[in-house]
Amino acid sequence: MDELREHRAVPGTAAPLDNAGLVSRSISEVFATRGRSAEAYHPAFAQLWKICGERIAGGKRIRPRLMLDMFAALSDDDLPPAAIEIAAAIELLHASFLLHDDVFDGDLTRRGSLNLVGLLAHDERLSHERPSPQRLHWARSCGILMGDLLLAEVHQIFARVDVEPAMRTRLLDLLAHAITESVVGEQLDIGLEDGTVVADTATVLEMCRLKTATYTFELPLRAAAILAGADSPATDAALAAAGAHLGLAFQLQDDVLSTFGDPAAHGKDAFSDLREGKETAVISAARMTSAWPEIEPSFGTGSLTNAEGERLRGLLRECGAEAFVRGLIDDQMRALHETLADPASGLPDSARQPLAALAGRLDGRRS
Amino acid sequence: MDELREHRAVPGTAAPLDNAGLVSRSISEVFATRGRSAEAYHPAFAQLWKICGERIAGGKRIRPRLMLDMFAALSDDDLPPAAIEIAAAIELLHASFLLHDDVFDGDLTRRGSLNLVGLLAHDERLSHERPSPQRLHWARSCGILMGDLLLAEVHQIFARVDVEPAMRTRLLDLLAHAITESVVGEQLDIGLEDGTVVADTATVLEMCRLKTATYTFELPLRAAAILAGADSPATDAALAAAGAHLGLAFQLQDDVLSTFGDPAAHGKDAFSDLREGKETAVISAARMTSAWPEIEPSFGTGSLTNAEGERLRGLLRECGAEAFVRGLIDDQMRALHETLADPASGLPDSARQPLAALAGRLDGRRS
Structure with missing residues (x-):
């Protein structure tokens, strides 16, 4: 993120x-x-x-900015x-x-x-x-x-x-929730790497949501609604869902960009995830394909050469793993737009704009 | 502790x-x-x-018990x-x-x-x-x-x-203080072991106070006074001082017991501190003596034999390190009794008894 x-x-x-x-x-x-x-x-x-x-x-203060943008969208008051x-x-x-x-x-x-x-x-x-x-x-x-x-x-x-005691309690509940989910996500991430947690796509996706989406998107969005006094159960639930969809989409795009993107733009070593054997969504998708036996021996090899990295990247593309993960991103974006469009979500129009704008950033992202 | x-x-x-x-x-x-x-x-x-x-x-709930004993000593109210x-x-x-x-x-x-x-x-x-x-x-x-x-x-x-907001703020202040001091103490302990912090007796004593005395003694004592509404600045300061003296005395006695005490009573390996090269007060005292060049080569040797351990123990005793640390313990106990006796401390009589009782436990301690 x-x-x-x-x-x-x-x-x-x-x-x-x-x-x-x-x-x-x-x-x-x-x-x-x-x-x-x-x-x-x-x-x-x-x-x-x-x-x-x-x-x-x-x-870069991404999370505070998201929170303050959502506060401004939900409240006419000056920022307290x-x-x-x-x-x-x-x-x-x-x-x-x-x-x-x-x-x-x-x-x-x-x-x-x-x-x-x-x-x-x-x-x-x-x-x-x-x-x-x-x-x-x-x-x-x-x-x-x-x-x-x-x-x-x-x-x-x-x-x-x-703030009022009831509002503070709501914020403390939200903080506890965000910390719990982030810790579970971190634990799963470590377990996937160490081999104590089985690497299937569902677990990898759940790990991404828990480790990053909750505290990066859900926490700022819901905190803004609480502070704006706009946290009806329906709005709160809609912001939680929107945060999860956005967070997962961004995290999946991180995985795609760090595997297939331009290293000059994302600033990481081109093949570091492949060298470290990082259990990304791309890898868990590749595991389900017949190309995996060809990928596995080089995956997680610290001494992976650039030529070998290029070859792995080609295999990950050809086996459909890239397309699969791009499909998952589209899925999350569709779910986000459905959440935003649903009148029963109780989400005020003002709150839809910053979320849609954030979703729009996903398209032009190179890093 | x-x-x-x-x-x-x-x-x-x-x-x-x-x-x-x-x-x-x-x-x-x-x-x-x-x-x-x-x-x-x-x-x-x-x-x-x-x-x-x-x-x-x-x-064993040592810290909660200390807190509740002090609350009972300071308040006639039922335990809230x-x-x-x-x-x-x-x-x-x-x-x-x-x-x-x-x-x-x-x-x-x-x-x-x-x-x-x-x-x-x-x-x-x-x-x-x-x-x-x-x-x-x-x-x-x-x-x-x-x-x-x-x-x-x-x-x-x-x-x-x-509790009332002002009382909660006092408790939060105290918690922040206890965590800060415990973290500094832990950092110094690690630095002493890793050689990034210089091992002199003053630093070792400060490390002991920060790492253990603050949260084990000072925190429960002062929290009890806050909850009992008996935390005048003088009482608070006296309890902080008493906690520091008691905590340091107990910690120094731990060092003496784990080096010179009966392993059957304290339950640890007889020479584990010497094998691990633990920077106890006993060791920092020995460093200042002419016996140190004889002790140093074996200190922190994982393969230390029991016979070699016995020899080191003899050297630590003969060089005066044991007596020096026992003197430091007496010092802390004297300072504690002075704190308790000082009428300007604002400490109510009721609070003196549990502290004196705790100090009394030090004498009969074998583990």
């Missing part, structure tokens, strides 16, 4: 801030405040907040401070998940730059040497701890947000 | 429950409720809640449901920390039994074989995720507790 980058983060400025700027400022304030108190403890602890704050400052705080908290939740995800995946980089674990693993003076096991252990442990701190911070923001 | 086991967990019973029984029931209800909703997702997710609930059921819930949440916080701690330490057992990671790492059918790297990765990742879920649950309980 990192690939949704039509917007850019707004840098701090003396001019009045737009909504995204207000969210960025709210996030910066968390890191500034926590970073200052961290200094009283130990330089290593202060460094954790500092690095994490720097990493997060370059974020509570909405800015919840939007910032959702971005911190994303950062917390990424920190733990990088540890699970053993990744030292994210989108071409060293991540927090990578920065801590490499002693600055010896940045080109392979980190020692002790150094890697330290860096990964710090990644887990920083994820814990952000997860705690997210809850503190939700718990203190200045 | 696991060694404080004068109390036993009260098993579920048809008779009216005492306070500890109410806390146990509250914890069981969390696992029952969450376990049921987990089944809707995936068996692997439901298994996580099930195993974790079984592991936690045997806990809010106090039971917060006591249960503090136990869940402990469980969350243990889950991540076992991952950092690479431990598959805790106090002689397989922990959650150990249970998941060993395929039941092949329980005596060494787990594969994939299986270990799966188990450790699940340990991290379960810790995340419990950390989220703790915050949900604090955020929803049915």
